[in-house]
Amino acid sequence: MRWVRPLSAGTRGTARTLGAKAHGLVLLHRLGLRVPPAFVVTTQACRAFLRDGRLPEGLDGELAAAVGGLEAATGRRFGGPRLPLAVSVRSGAGVSMPGMMDTVLNLGLTDGAAAGLAAETGDPRFALGSRLRFLSTLASALTDADGAGTAPGGAPAQGDTDDGEADPAGAIAELQERIGRRLGRPVPDEAAAQLELAVGAVFSSWESPRARTYRDLHGIPHDLGTAVVVQAMVFGNRDGRSGSGVAFSRDPDTGGNAPFGEVLCGRQGDDVVSGRAATRPLRELADREPAVWAGLLDALGRIEEHYRDACYVEFTFQSGELWLLQVRPGRFVGAAAVRVATELADEGAIGRREALLRVSPHHLRHVRTPRLDPAGEADVLARGLGACPGIAVGGVATTSEAAVRMAADGPVVLVRPETSPHDMRGLAAAAGVVTARGGPASHAAVVARAMGKPAVVGVAGLSVGADWMEVGGRTLGEGSVVTVDGTGGEVALGRPRIIVTAADEHLHRLLAWADDVSGDRSGGDEADRLEAARAVLGRGRRRG
């Protein structure tokens, strides 16, 4: 086949052709891990689409053949009324472009296929909810392809997140009408046509103004194109023994050698990543689904061994069976990067020189972490999950606008129900972040960590208003001073006492290795000591 490659341990091709996501799936196959059957439409097909303005000649036939492969592997029928096959359709470029991603879930659930799924499972609610998710994710992808951040009619593209629980049939009808208006024709109710529509939408979104700007700013060439991964769905919302989650092989905050992540039972994976729903700590899987937990530990171990680094996976379990959907290296920063590099060297997975190269001198700025003084009798207002270590003290702002405005006059703590990419400037302006919803891999947590801003997420019982927050029966107005401890997950009233612990044992050892390499034992600034060693190793920073 010219444009399409089935994914297996034997699939050849670089991340540039297959995209990083498909490349990761091939790795999972090679490690003998369970991955739902999938194929990839290559970046070459995307480039042809962008050049000619239509899907390339022969792609329809190749898609049909590749779908046939998924049908054979699963024993299901794409768009069929009996044992229907549903697929996910995801963009995956060769380079990471966070926030520019498109995902269509449950594609192939035509009206008839959804009825078939209801009959098969005896669960019409599950089938309708799954069909609704197909339409809402398709609407978002089509919107992104047009370069719009919102769906037609001004409703937010992510607004269809409650699974239309009250009235799924009504929500389905409304979405169909909305998409139909955008397309200028009815939503195709034929699975193959849905697939071509989704692939075209993902390809088009490569050229959206937002994506172009992102590439301009990050020096990514415009002519790479994105690949599209088409994968048989596994349903985290299938039954009581199903769910979705994300897992790091080590703790991304501390670098500690224990799996870390979150899990959401009875839901599909995008609910976990978005932080829209209250997740549970990953560890709870051990009791709830021991076989899934054991399988996950085994997978994380094998992947770490391959990368010789901490890793990140997204997974779904359906009726007690574990499936891996995505993998990448962990990309830790700060104290976590120091600890992981040091311990990997201790374990013999990497050498000491490699450990020095794994830690950027830039990360050392974030290593020393202040905490609330446990003896300081802080007035703790609320507790949540510590998502990014450190202390922030500032006035409460409950909108990004307020955070930006108030930051001119002093530090601000942004308090939100949850965050989306639209809160980025508020997050940028704030010294610290608190959210009511979301777990350690929610948008707020990931962004806060990337910016090194102390954050507490998942504060149960926190209500956020236009210019107030309420928790535990206490109401605070905009500007009230609070202190956020992103290590312990505490939000305290006012300015309690803070302690700063000395640099830990891991940093001392890493810097001693750095001095061994540089031959300079005069001490001095931590970042300079690491820099000196890296210069000897040929990876010093060459900049202005």
Next chain:
Amino acid sequence: MTGADLLVLHALRCGGHSGPSRVAATTGLAASEAESELIDLAVAGLVTRTAGDFGGWSLTEAGRAADAERITWELEAAGARTAVTAAYEDFLVLNPELLDLCTAWQLRSVDGVMTVNDHGDPSYDARVLAAFAGLDRRASAVCADLAAALPRFGRYRTRLAGALERARAGALEHVTDTTASYHTVWAELHEDLLATLGIPR
């Protein structure tokens, strides 16, 4: 044309707490004229002035209600609802891009860590400003549609263009950091569209 009193009232509705000089910059009135309108509005119980660091003029509850009523009346009297709604939808297409660009102006990735942009790399800043200019060209079409429907919206075009021009001349705080910055004016336009169409946040 919108009267000076409503322009001043609505400036506080969209911009929040403001002093007379900011109200003047928003409305295009002279500072003395803006202050005189503010005093008249205060006498009518529609605005109030607070002292202190966070002080300034702001709407009273009655002022907020009066603004909503008069802005809606103006919209309907001009028969502009359809045109403003269409322009608002165009605005929503551009809004996420503006937010992306503000983020790119404030932060950049160094060794995988998102870091505050210290503006020490003129070529990076120039790339972001070039992207702002591209967005601004498309935004000017939306502003033109709005001004054709309701002339008071023409002020946004002047203010956005002015902020971008000053930023490109080296006054970098006019991108995101001041009350006259591109981002602030944009946020006021967003608030104005919501207020004019009666859409809750």
